[in-house]
Amino acid sequence: MLELSDLTVGHRGRAVLRSINLRLESGQVAVLLGPNGSGKTTLIRTLLGHLPPLWGQVWLGRQPLREWSRVALARTLAYVPQAHQGLFAFTVEEVVLMGRTAHLGVFALPSQADRRIAQAALEQMGIPHLAEKPYTEVSGGERQLALLARALAQEAQVLVLDEPTSNLDFGNQLRVLAQLEALRDQGKAVFLSTHQPEHARRVADQVLLVGEGSVLGQGSPQTWLTPENLGRLYRVEPQHIEAYLGNFR
Ligand SMILES: Nc1ncnc2c1ncn2[C@@H]1O[C@H](COP(=O)(O)OP(=O)(O)OP(=O)(O)O)[C@@H](O)[C@H]1O
Numbered sequence: 001m002l003e004l005s006d007l008t009v010g011h012r013g014r015a016v017l018r019s020i021n022l023r024l025e026s027g028q029v030a031v032l033l034g035p036n037g038s039g040k041t042t043l044i045r046t047l048l049g050h051l052p053p054l055w056g057q058v059w060l061g062r063q064p065l066r067e068w069s070r071v072a073l074a075r076t077l078a079y080v081p082q083a084h085q086g087l088f089a090f091t092v093e094e095v096v097l098m099g100r101t102a103h104l105g106v107f108a109l110p111s112q113a114d115r116r117i118a119q120a121a122l123e124q125m126g127i128p129h130l131a132e133k134p135y136t137e138v139s140g141g142e143r144q145l146a147l148l149a150r151a152l153a154q155e156a157q158v159l160v161l162d163e164p165t166s167n168l169d170f171g172n173q174l175r176v177l178a179q180l181e182a183l184r185d186q187g188k189a190v191f192l193s194t195h196q197p198e199h200a201r202r203v204a205d206q207v208l209l210v211g212e213g214s215v216l217g218q219g220s221p222q223t224w225l226t227p228e229n230l231g232r233l234y235r236v237e238p239q240h241i242e243a244y245l246g247n248f249r
Pocket residue numbers: 011016034035036037038039040041042043
């Protein structure tokens with residue numbers, strides 16, 4: 001469904017991450033891990049088409065990403081950014097309804113069916129009570145849940161999420177992880193970044209460990225999310241990781 005082939009990503013000709021290869025099928029979750037500044041957001045922006053690859057190719061389905069029209073892309077690929085402070089006082093429901101935009105005709109207003117889908121997405125994320133609240137007046141975690149609901153409402157086949165649990169309380173982190181598993185079980189392809197290896201261990205079919213400009217490890221979470229590998233990745237003593245992650249087994 002999503003394929004990265006010999007991909008080099010970066011900014012203005014300066015490479016940040018080189019030689020990335022990945023195949024993500026429907027019904028799979030891939031999780032990207034790496035220290036601050038290692039290029040996770042740069043890679044995500046490239047696989048969304050916001051940044052051109054410096055080398056190599058992003059494939060979505062059978063077509064290179066750059067050949068996709070914007071409307072077709074919006075129906076197929078949903079992006080959950082890190083929650084930002086909204087600038088305009090849309091209600092939370094209006095933000096979620098934006099996920100339906102790619103399904104509407106030109107100038108068409110959301111139908112009853114679109115509203116039902118938005119409502120269901122709000123309920124799935126546990127925030128139907130926020131529907132009428134201005135997006136600018138809910139908490140960072142609630143904004144994150146609204147952006148997840150927007151992606152659900154989009155009904156896209158591929159979901160790309162940039163640290164989707166970073167703003168959330170413990171309960172909402174678990175709810176989002178369960179939601180990601182449900183999406184995978186519905187046959188979606190899910191690609192996300194996280195700073196929490198225990199989240200990767202729970203949901204990932206494959207992990208991609210990046211740092212120092214390249215892919216340092218790639219494969220099953222059981223193989224790669226060991227204290228030794230995580231210690232190398234984050235420059236911490238493996239025994240500290242063992243002591244921390246051990247509690248999550
Ligand atoms: N717009 C930009 N122009 C030039 N360089 C950039 C730009 N955005 C990021 N960079 C550089 O690219 C590198 C990778 O940044 P990126 O934001 O992709 O890292 P990250 O892994 O997402 O970090 P974090 O975990 O802190 O969010 C950094 O050295 C950063 O300074």
